[in-house]
Amino acid sequence: MTVNSPKITRSVEDYLETMYFLEQEKGTIRVKDVAKSLGVKPPSVVEAVKKLSKMNMVSYERYGTIQLKEEGLRIGEIVSYRHQLLKDFLILLGVDEEVAEKDACSMEHVMDVSTLRKFKKFVEFIDHYPNAQDFLEKYREYSK
DSSP states (O other), X not given: OOOOOXXXXXXXXXXXXXXXXXXXXHSSBOXXXXXXXXXXXXXXXXXXXXXXXXXXXXXEOTTSOEEEOHXXXXXXXXXXXXXXXXXXXXXXXXXXXXXXXXXXXXXXXXOOHHHHHHHHHHHHHHHHOXXXXXHHHHHHHHHO
């Protein structure tokens, strides 16, 4: 899964990922919830939503809910998928969950899609091959 557009910045991806998550979790997207999730003030969210609206990623009526449009939904889903894949990979390596969450947030924006595919294959390998868990245990012991 890839996001290819020069106007899609890290900030845009963060907003769309957060909105995607809120829509999945709560069924609606509100400015105050986006602000709380991202740790920003509501006026910052309103400015971002205006920008996303001009980019045809969301629709928004003042004081109403935010709706992801097709492209916004697609990008939000992609970034969310990347995030979860990277977090799962880091946890497999024995990284603390809180650190894995933080690192996944940074990594999701800069990794090449071919690298992400390799991470995905590795996670699938660990899940499907019985001896892979033994390998991971030995790795974790070694890395201590």
